[in-house]
Amino acid sequence: LLLGVGYAGLSLAASFTHVLIVFGVLIAPANVLLGPVASTVLLSRWFVVKRGRAIGIAIAGISAGGFLFPMIIQGLLDTYQWREALQLLGLVLALWTIPAALLVVNHPAEAGVQPDGAGEALPQVQAEMQKTVVSPLQVLSDPAFWMIAGTVAVVTSGMKGMITNLAPLVMDAGIDVSRAAALVSTYAGCSFLAKLTFAALADRLGPRILMSLALGGFSLGLACLTQSHLGYGVIALGVGLTGLLGGFMVPMESYLAPRVFGQHVVGRAMGLLTGVVLIALLCTPPLFGLIFDLTGSYKGIFWTFSLLALVTLLFVPSLRLHPRVP
Template identity: 50%
Template sequence: MAAGSFTVGWRQVAASVITLALTALITGSYSILAVPLGEEFQPSRMVLMLAMTLVSAVSAVLSPIIGKWLDRADLRIAAGLGAALLAAGYVAISFAPSFNVVLALYGLLIAPASTLLGPLAATVLLSRWFVKRRGTALGIAIAGIAGGNFLFPPLIQAMLGEHEWRTALQLVAVMVLVLGTTAAALIVNRPAERGLYPDGADAEPDSADANPNAAHIPTRTIIGDPSFWLIGIVVATVTAGLKGMVTNLGSMANDVGIDRQAGAALLSMYAVSGFVSKLAFATFSDRIRPHLTMIGSLIGYGCGTLVMAFAADSYVTLVTGVCLMGFFGGMMMPMESYLVPRLFGREVAGRVGGLLNLLLLSFLLVSPPLFGFIFDRTGSYAVIFMVFTGLAVVSMALVRFIRTEPRRPSLDGAAAS
């Protein structure tokens, strides 16, 4: 098969970049939206962060269900539905009379949209289209999250500067619909629909993750694998810290005396760091051992959280910590999507990813309000960043026990049983 004929495969990467950028709009821009929401409704810092907790809680419950559905669903419908829910959520929030209604809308509309548009769907789609270049494809796609974190915060801040916050959210909804429908139009569910094979090869790759029996693996076999839990713990250590930091970053900047535009610039620095890290992952992940990538990520991320613990009085220190966490933490984010089809098979990438998301999102449930709670009690974020520095050290010790290759005989045996 000619290499040029695989252009449609890279269009799936482009579609995933767009959908993942939209998920960044939800979390990465919340610290910008939290300021006018806080001024309008006057909740405590902890209650203000509960919106992100609700998104994580509902997504955790829905992930196993949606993940299993994505393994057999039309992914174009999933992307279109996710964009429609996200747009509807922002329009509805723009009419909210109280912060309780805002919280309910984040749970009922924004959270399902996040699951339908997020890494789970991208993993299912790209694991079908790529095998040998899967790390490259996933790294580029997940860079869409960093791209969204770079583009959307200053854009939304500019909208808030020109319009009242309710009108600005309605404009955001229009943007979401345009981007979401564009992504859905690019999606082709499987290479076979275009007479192709993964990676544009001349035949189906001889890969363990193509094992057809994998579709029949019992859930108890998946959750009984120690690597399932270890991946969840290590990845959650990073993602929970990143989410807590990002959702509180606007408030942290405000506490230090930084104006809103400079606060939005911090989010853009974080996004640029994350974007570069995803491209680094795309470049090297198919060439080096996953263990080395995880260890390097945790070392740099731990240094970043340590710097953030001392960032209360210095803008330069704050920038340094944000960039370290963004770059090295960002290298961990594609790891779940990279390992799931590799260990369990691409036919169950959605189901395994959904179960793993249930574990990961359970950690993310408490992260944003925990940051706010510690601040409310101590007047500082130093304690919580020190906690995550310790968790990074513990995670480094766990990495060596994570299996990075499939257990093909056990998968076949589980299916036969």
């Protein structure tokens, strides 16, 4: 409802201040409420054995929406004036999402079933529900929290910094900037494939192997981008590796939170994790630009994130994969 009303509200904006107010009051809260916190809580209740598969498929919806909705928006803008287009977009979003939200069942027990379709409650589910809820301070004092937050932040913020500075990187390498669009499509396609691959492998390989693949692939991808002077092919290889293997880290936060902190506090843990990672995501794009302005090259920042990923990789074997014992 907030999302639909928000885009309709944008159609009435008479200044950029109005745009900021609508985004801050309506659209930003909508993104939080529709984001990974709510979906992780819901999926962790409905899936235990198949949780990785469920989260991977659900997170792939972000990439699918990123592919589909720009075309819908562009079609509306090509057909109508921008104010009418935004009003229609708000209506489309409301018709698309509100019925889906009304179909959500908060807990399997409300439908008379068990997680994963089991005939009776699994032992790990029974044990989880008997645990006491921990405070935010207890979550923040858990070393596993900072290990997960740091690992996810390195990869996701590095990918954000890369993609937002991709066009200047291409221009700096002496390549026509129009070819940057194909690189963005390559990244988006590889990211979508990463989510589906995660869904297929998560419950078989486990988080440590997938985290190692994500960190190693991300590090190698950014190392390729430090050699952008070698041409378009090397840049495309770096972007593809970063999206395909580094993309494993995007659903990892949702996959690990219920396992490491327990299903009974997964919402609280996810909210805190998302907040920490968001700070890194906000800082990284301008940091990439600042380093370029100071040094005349992206090579230094790419090497920095590549090496950070390798350092983080050393801590993966020691990550706790179960709720902390009081």
